[in-house]
Amino acid sequence: MITGYRIDWTSNTTAGAVSGMVQTSNTLTSYTLTGLTNGAIYTVTVSAVNSVGTGTATSAVSGIPFTLPGRPSNLSSRLVDGQLVVLTWSPPVP
Numbered sequence: 001m002i003t004g005y006r007i008d009w010t011s012n013t014t015a016g017a018v019s020g021m022v023q024t025s026n027t028l029t030s031y032t033l034t035g036l037t038n039g040a041i042y043t044v045t046v047s048a049v050n051s052v053g054t055g056t057a058t059s060a061v062s063g064i065p066f067t068l069p070g071r072p073s074n075l076s077s078r079l080v081d082g083q084l085v086v087l088t089w090s091p092p093v094p
């Protein structure tokens with residue numbers, strides 16, 4: 001019988017070392033990692049745990065928390081009535 005799950009993660013900011021590990025004490029099959037660094041690449045595995053020990057980990061998945069947005073493009077300006085400048089631009093490409 002499964003008693004919980006072990007979640008391990010590494011990031012490109014720790015050069016292969018385990019960045020963190022949490023072991024749940026319930027059988028819920030979702031978990032939210034918090035306290036991550038924006039823009040870092042995280043690799044995560046999950047293993048099932050029972051009274052005998054920890055099973056084989058899943059294949060790793062990777063994700064990147066929010067990064068800084070790209071640069072807007074096509075900035076242009078237009079003088080209106082000699083007193084106002086209207087600016088327009090295109091949003092950054094995601």
